[in-house]
Amino acid sequence: MLTRREMLKGTALTAAAFATPGLFADLLSTAQMTEGPFYPDKMPLDTDNDLLLINDSLTPGVGTITHVSGRVLSKSGKPIRNAFVEIWQADSNGVYLHSGDSDIRKGERDANFQSYGRFLTDSKGQYYFRTIKPVPYTDGSIYRTPHIHFAISLKGQRVFTSQMLINGHPDNKRDRLFRNIRDPKAQKTLLADFNPLPDSKLGELSANWDIVLGQTVEENDDGSVYGLGKPQGHRRGR
Numbered sequence: 438m439l440t441r442r443e444m445l446k447g448t449a450l451t452a453a454a455f456a457t458p459g460l461f462a463d464l465l466s467t468a469q470m471t472e473g474p475f476y477p478d479k480m481p482l483d484t485d486n487d488l489l490l491i492n493d494s495l496t497p498g499v500g501t502i503t504h505v506s507g508r509v510l511s512k513s514g515k516p517i518r519n520a521f522v523e524i525w526q527a528d529s530n531g532v533y534l535h536s537g538d539s540d541i542r543k544g545e546r547d548a549n550f551q552s553y554g555r556f557l558t559d560s561k562g563q564y565y566f567r568t569i570k571p572v573p574y575t576d577g578s579i580y581r582t583p584h585i586h587f588a589i590s591l592k593g594q595r596v597f598t599s600q601m602l603i604n605g606h607p608d609n610k611r612d613r614l615f616r617n618i619r620d621p622k623a624q625k626t627l628l629a630d631f632n633p634l635p636d637s638k639l640g641e642l643s644a645n646w647d648i649v650l651g652q653t654v655e656e657n658d659d660g661s662v663y664g665l666g667k668p669q670g671h672r673r674g675r
């Protein structure tokens with residue numbers, strides 16, 4: 438896991454975005470998108486929130502280093518703590534950590550990129566990952582604009598599945614999954630600004646993306662979550 442200091446470095450830029458919204462604010466829920474076919478079918482050896490390095494390796498994955506952070510919120514703007522946030526994404530060659538991604542067989546996968554990571558939100562609902570800037574890829578005849586897959590679980594139950602896209606990326610308009618959302622307001626909830634990290638000699642980027650969960654998710658004062666049924670496994674869809 439990255440140290441607190443490194444985490445703060447990644448989030449300092451966007452501290453203003455962490456201001457607590459007014460109580461009873463009715464925020465627009467973040468739109469959901471399909472999990473897609475490439476949630477890892479076998480987990481990497483390391484599943485922490487630093488996707489650049491696998492365990493103690495000294496060789497990082499290839500790509501533009503990006504600090505991805507944000508908060509998980511209820512519709513009323515309350516931070517959701519202990520939310521289990523998972524991300525997964527293609528490597529710099531557009532290849533997933535998944536046996537069904539045909540490019541793996543061509544040996545094009547970046548073995549140094551962790552491809553998947555987990556983080557439990559803190560008391561302010563914040564999450565943080567260090568990863569690479571996503572790149573576009575083609576899956577068969579389907580062209581995909583750059584994106585990072587996100588999933589959130591509460592008490593072992595998947596409550597949110599979506600994808601974060603780069604705000605202003607010209608290829609977003611070409612992406613059929615994104616276009617299918619239609620409502621511009623809902624589309625906007627999926628877009629995150631990728632900004633240069635000040636003074637970074639490596640040209641690192643910072644992206645902030647708050648996730649507002651749907652109506653049924655409310656946290657009680659004791660930290661339990663109201664409105665969820667029994668924990669159950671998540672469904673795999675395409």
Ligand SMILES: [Fe+2]
Pocket residue numbers: 473475581584586
């Ligand atoms: Fe994808």
